Amino acid sequence: MKKQLLLMMLFLVLAIPALIWKNSLHASLPGAKELVQKAVQNLYGNNSMQTELNIKNYNAGTEVIEIVVKTWQKTPENMLALVTAPARDKGTAYLRKGKEVWKWQPANEKMSKLTNPEIAEKWMNTQLTIADITAYHSLTDDFTASFKNFTKANGQDCYLIELVPNSEALQIWYRTELYINSKNYVIEKAEYYDEDDYLIITATTLQTQPAAGGRTIPQLVEWISAADETQKTTVEYNTVNYDPLPDSAFTLDYMKVAR
Template identity: 30%
Template sequence: MISCISQYVSAQDAKDIVKQADNRMRGNTSQSEMIIKTMRATWTREMSLKAWMKGNDFAIILILSPVKDKGIVFLKRKKEVWNWLPTLERSIKLPPSMMSQSWMGTDFTNDDLVKESSVVEDYEHTLIGDTLFQKRSCYIIQMIPKQDAAVVWGKLIVFIDKKDLLELHCRFYDEEGELINTMNAYDITEMDGRLIPTRIEMIPSGKNNQKTEIIYKKVLFNRPIDDSFFTLDKMRSLN
């Protein structure tokens, strides 16, 4: 039995595992309401927002609060990422170099939120082992960026739950192999008919008492959203 299991696991397509885990959080489309908490040693800041996503090509994120940030919008349309600043009545196209920068002062990058890069298409995937994490048996998959891929990270190590194909842990390394961030996912709950982690924390390395949490309050999957929703005009008119 042990040898059969090991042969089955070694035959798994690592890319397919990553693709299924990615799709579980995305669906064909998703509409979500969430809270982002940024925690530091002496203060905590909370934002609420709504997000609409369609496949790998389209995303809109609208900030609802706090008041000073209300109405700020991020738009991803294929390989372009735009930011709408209502106080300036100005839209700004973000260059690829901005993808590694902090998103709104959190521990997530712009790329983490708007997903300019694709964990499925921009990396080579290797199944390197398995482990027990949060009492769940997980695949350990290493992801190295393809040579021509415009990505933020030099390497990712992810733990994906074998039973439900949930990404529960990810370590983000820079091009020199230094650990930069660690992500953990918790509070697995059924939302709109599928199990997903509803609390995701990002912890930067070497910074005590510092992390950011995303808490999903509501998610709808696979509701039709036309491509025309993801436009500069729509970005400016969401408020």
């Protein structure tokens, strides 16, 4: 009996501090929404962002199609994406104003407002959607975020955050899992699941680069189909700057002449 009592006391001595440490650790964590906001602000900055993206689409591991896109974003409401290559698509532009997305096709001088199903479609046969290329969703406002775990991704310590779309949001994915670097808030990996909870797409940050303010942001991101790993798209951030942008850069008239 004395031996059992001693063992029980020893267990309590060891277990209680561990339990207190675990609870205090979770209490000191930022909230899931705050972590997502930090990741978004880390990439997009406080207000404006301009990029040139070199996008390569791989089909069956052999055919490679290269697309060059310039983007201008004034967060969170305005986004302009302009295709500059290949030649046949040069000048095609997408303008997002809030939750409205417009497409300009210079070849036939056609301006069209896209429907929600069109926004959810694959963009130029890549693994990206039009919602992706126009930064359609607000990760903090269109989703409910919940903290799932501490884990590793790309060899980095990460917060695992689950995003579930709000009822009023355009639903492309049933849920998304973000692996946010616990030190620099880079999204190391994102996994996209369908309504049957099957993994459909995985986006992984392969390379990073320094940015203004001592931040670290992605340089090369790879999007891979879970059904066929030979179907993939890479997005390389050739140039990134955070200079202020005027509201006049986000109009239907300007998207026709953007360069």
